[in-house]
Amino acid sequence: MRSSMNRSSTPPRSRTEPRPAMAWRRRALLLAAAGLPLVVIVPATGKSQGEPAGFIRQVADQALRILAARDRSEEERIAELERLLERATDLDLIAKLVLGSYWRKATPAQRQRYLELFRKMIRKQIAGNISRYDGQRIEIVGSHEIDDRDTMVSTLVHGVGNEAPYRVDWRVRRYNGRYLIIDVVAEGVSLLITKRKEFRDIVSSSGIEGLLAAMAKKVEGQEAAPQARS
Amino acid sequence: MATALLLASILAGPSTAGEDEDDPLEPFNRAVFAFNRVVDGLVLGPAAELYGLVVPSPARTAISNLLDTLGAPIVFINDILQGERERAGITLSRFLINGSLGFFGLFDMASEFGYVKHDEDFGQTLAVHGVGEGPYLVLPILGPSNSRDAIGTLVDSFLFDPVRYLASERLQTVRTATRAVVTRHQLGPSLDELERSSIDYYAALRAVYRQKREAEIRNGRPPTDAAYEEIFDEIFDEPLLDPSPLED
Numbered sequence: 001m002r003s004s005m006n007r008s009s010t011p012p013r014s015r016t017e018p019r020p021a022m023a024w025r026r027r028a029l030l031l032a033a034a035g036l037p038l039v040v041i042v043p044a045t046g047k048s049q050g051e052p053a054g055f056i057r058q059v060a061d062q063a064l065r066i067l068a069a070r071d072r073s074e075e076e077r078i079a080e081l082e083r084l085l086e087r088a089t090d091l092d093l094i095a096k097l098v099l100g101s102y103w104r105k106a107t108p109a110q111r112q113r114y115l116e117l118f119r120k121m122i123r124k125q126i127a128g129n130i131s132r133y134d135g136q137r138i139e140i141v142g143s144h145e146i147d148d149r150d151t152m153v154s155t156l157v158h159g160v161g162n163e164a165p166y167r168v169d170w171r172v173r174r175y176n177g178r179y180l181i182i183d184v185v186a187e188g189v190s191l192l193i194t195k196r197k198e199f200r201d202i203v204s205s206s207g208i209e210g211l212l213a214a215m216a217k218k219v220e221g222q223e224a225a226p227q228a229r230s
Numbered sequence: 231m232a233t234a235l236l237l238a239s240i241l242a243g244p245s246t247a248g249e250d251e252d253d254p255l256e257p258f259n260r261a262v263f264a265f266n267r268v269v270d271g272l273v274l275g276p277a278a279e280l281y282g283l284v285v286p287s288p289a290r291t292a293i294s295n296l297l298d299t300l301g302a303p304i305v306f307i308n309d310i311l312q313g314e315r316e317r318a319g320i321t322l323s324r325f326l327i328n329g330s331l332g333f334f335g336l337f338d339m340a341s342e343f344g345y346v347k348h349d350e351d352f353g354q355t356l357a358v359h360g361v362g363e364g365p366y367l368v369l370p371i372l373g374p375s376n377s378r379d380a381i382g383t384l385v386d387s388f389l390f391d392p393v394r395y396l397a398s399e400r401l402q403t404v405r406t407a408t409r410a411v412v413t414r415h416q417l418g419p420s421l422d423e424l425e426r427s428s429i430d431y432y433a434a435l436r437a438v439y440r441q442k443r444e445a446e447i448r449n450g451r452p453p454t455d456a457a458y459e460e461i462f463d464e465i466f467d468e469p470l471l472d473p474s475p476l477e478d
Binding site for chain 1: 423426427428429430433434436437438441442444445446448458459461462
């Protein structure tokens with residue numbers, strides 16, 4: 001009943017829209033995406049619809065279990081989340097997609113440092129976000145095939161309070177018989193595009209060395225500095 | 231102020247279409263961005279934090295609902311201008327229901343009846359009618375925008391906003407200030423996360439703003455974004471993925 005009152009005609013996705021009940025939600029730059037690794041993680045309410053959706057369900061459930069296990073040490077949980085991330089995504093591939101054509105221009109040494117720093121940044125983000133989980137859950141609301149490789153799985157992330165859920169789409173690629181998450185789109189904001197624009201902007205103004213230096217500086221912010229300047 | 235900015239953007243002329251982000255006014259924008267960060271650190275941020283600490287959650291929801299109800303006429307006009315009749319009907323119903331049963335807009339009763347809130351603004355209306363976004367702009371206090379959305383904001387707040395005609399100047403100021411604090415409070419966690427995770431916060435916010443606006447203009451319809459798809463092709467169909475060979 002309710003869904004009929006939502007958005008008019010339009011394709012199936014329109015129905016899966018979040019209820020933007022909060023004021024100014026439109027402006028809410030929902031950056032769960034900015035924390036890809038955190039993978040806003042959550043348990044089941046919807047039934048899986050096809051394999052990629054089932055895959056997302058699985059990953060979300062596992063991540064949620066880890067996040068909710070507050071009795072265990074933070075280090076242990078971070079390590080476990082990292083392992084899950086390695087299984088569920090291809091970080092090297094994402095790193096390359098972020099750099100785009102500049103990857104080609106980088107030297108082998110630069111490429112290696114870039115991939116290392118990219119990983120470290122993700123790790124830092126996981127560590128910074130792990131304590132922020134407060135009981136959100138994920139509902140899978142649909143999935144559609146983009147092409148013969150990729151499927152977009154749509155989910156709603158529900159908070160604990162009465163705030164409106166928000167929409168997160170997961171781009172899943174079938175690769176060598178397994179599934180990999182290659183992008184996360186939160187309320188229309190793609191993590192990959194956001195990172196890509198930011199990184200490419202830095203490269204175009206200060207070169208690949210400039211980007212590497214900036215990444216190293218960012219990573220150093222919290223951990224002991226890995227010295228890798230050339 | 232905003233007019234001056236618009237003028238500046240027009241004077242800046244056509245953009246120099248960079249390979250990636252198109253931001254011909256970047257030096258100016260970065261200066262305003264830096265100014266906004268100072269204002270945020272001194273005034274808006276602390277005010278928003280205080281608001282979260284002092285005002286209990288149900289009251290915050292009520293305040294947020296009230297602001298929504300006051301803004302509904304603007305959404306309604308833009309629904310109409312975009313030819314979205316059904317959505318206009320929803321906005322009107324929400325206004326009538328929440329304005330009466332919802333106790334002057336403090337409670338969102340309309341959502342209980344299935345009339346779920348959506349937003350529209352004149353910037354989106356212009357976009358629907360084919361107006362391009364123009365140069366990216368960072369407005370003082372208001373933050374990320376572009377010349378189209380800046381015009382939209384002006385039209386919404388000076389032409390379409392009934393509060394402008396009905397309320398005293400003091401009430402208008404109270405409303406504007408409240409809205410600023412509430413918005414900042416709601417965006418806080420997202421913005422903090424973006425800042426933490428980015429190397430260049432300015433560039434990251436610009437990328438997010440553009441994507442967010444595009445999604446809003448589509449009204450939740452699936453993107454028809456060839457550029458987005460290209461990202462995934464670009465590298466995959468080349469031997470770039472091989473970690474070994476390269477040309478140097």
